Amino acid sequence: MSVRIAIAGGNGRMGRTLIDLIQGNEELSLAAVTLAQNENVPEPAPVSAELYTHEIDVALSEADVLIDFTTPATIVVHAQACARAGVKWVVGTTGLDASEQAAVTAAAGEVAICQAANFSTGVNLMLRLVELATRASEGETDLEVIEAHHRHKVDAPSGTALAIGKAMAIGRDIDLDEHAVMSREGITGARVDGSIGFSTIRGGDIVGDHTAMFVSDGERLEITHRAGTRLAFARGACRAAAWLSEKPAGLYDMQDVLQLRD
Ligand SMILES: NC(=O)C1=CN([C@@H]2O[C@H](COP(=O)(O)OP(=O)(O)OC[C@H]3O[C@@H](n4cnc5c(N)ncnc54)[C@H](OP(=O)(O)O)[C@@H]3O)[C@@H](O)[C@H]2O)C=CC1
Numbered sequence: 001m002s003v004r005i006a007i008a009g010g011n012g013r014m015g016r017t018l019i020d021l022i023q024g025n026e027e028l029s030l031a032a033v034t035l036a037q038n039e040n041v042p043e044p045a046p047v048s049a050e051l052y053t054h055e056i057d058v059a060l061s062e063a064d065v066l067i068d069f070t071t072p073a074t075i076v077v078h079a080q081a082c083a084r085a086g087v088k089w090v091v092g093t094t095g096l097d098a099s100e101q102a103a104v105t106a107a108a109g110e111v112a113i114c115q116a117a118n119f120s121t122g123v124n125l126m127l128r129l130v131e132l133a134t135r136a137s138e139g140e141t142d143l144e145v146i147e148a149h150h151r152h153k154v155d156a157p158s159g160t161a162l163a164i165g166k167a168m169a170i171g172r173d174i175d176l177d178e179h180a181v182m183s184r185e186g187i188t189g190a191r192v193d194g195s196i197g198f199s200t201i202r203g204g205d206i207v208g209d210h211t212a213m214f215v216s217d218g219e220r221l222e223i224t225h226r227a228g229t230r231l232a233f234a235r236g237a238c239r240a241a242a243w244l245s246e247k248p249a250g251l252y253d254m255q256d257v258l259q260l261r262d
């Protein structure tokens with residue numbers, strides 16, 4: 001039996017990529033696609049127009065797992081809807097505030113959820129390498145994260161950049177919020193020792209580039225991941241959906257799916 005998937009945000013960049021991908025997937029079948037209230041079924045529609053709905057509850061009534069790459073503003077409604085319907089949830093949306101994140105965590109008490117800032121295999125391996133490199137680096141090594149994305153991206157730094165910063169903070173045994181420097185401008189003064197700096201680039205159609213830098217006097221290590229296509233994220237999200245279908249309630253991430261934990 002295939003796992004029945006509802007896709008939220010079917011007209012979005014990730015939503016369209018997922019619709020195409022799921023059609024060739026033997027483990028998953030497409031059960032429903034949601035649209036924002038202001039959106040229409042695309043013409044021509046890539047799948048039967050009957051699969052599209054504006055109502056999340058209608059979509060969930062047909063599905064085992066919701067794959068969701070939409071906006072932070074949808075998170076609370078989708079969290080409550082998944083918990084109510086007993087539908088598992090793959091959450092890729094980034095830029096959540098504390099109350100939106102709390103809604104995800106609360107829903108994980110009812111259903112299995114896989115949440116990741118980045119579903120690509122490469123970035124998840126990179127997160128492990130970053131933690132390892134931070135642990136191995138000297139205390140005076142300066143830690144910096146650079147990310148670049150397409151001109152339409154609305155949140156900064158990217159969720160992945162923040163996840164890289166978190167991996168650095170874990171490796172150094174410090175709190176990211178207390179040590180992050182999100183931007184620099186004007187007479188900033190010299191670099192603060194022990195800080196983790198973030199730099200953001202937005203332009204054109206860049207799918208998603210991330211570099212973790214370990215800079216010390218006399219040498220520099222850079223770990224870079226470049227996504228060439230959104231299929232890298234969509235494949236991971238589909239893998240997470242299939243994996244999740246066997247799991248009890250709880251909050252998981254892509255490290256669990258890829259068995260990258262210690
Ligand atoms: N974790 C990961 O691996 C990845 C995460 N992302 C994240 O996923 C999110 C989406 O990215 P992307 O696809 O590029 O963005 P898009 O803006 O292309 O797609 C989002 C879509 O969701 C729609 N939408 C908004 N509200 C609802 C709703 N209530 N119900 C259904 N649809 C809704 C939007 O409509 P409208 O435009 O009318 O608001 C839009 O069509 C972002 O937060 C991004 O950072 C992206 C790639 C990979």
Ligand SMILES: O=C(O)C1=N[C@H](C(=O)O)C[C@H](O)C1
Pocket residue numbers: 094117118149153157158159160161207208209
């Ligand atoms: O908005 C995007 O496009 C992406 N967002 C995610 C993020 O914020 O890290 C993942 C990927 O980099 C693409």
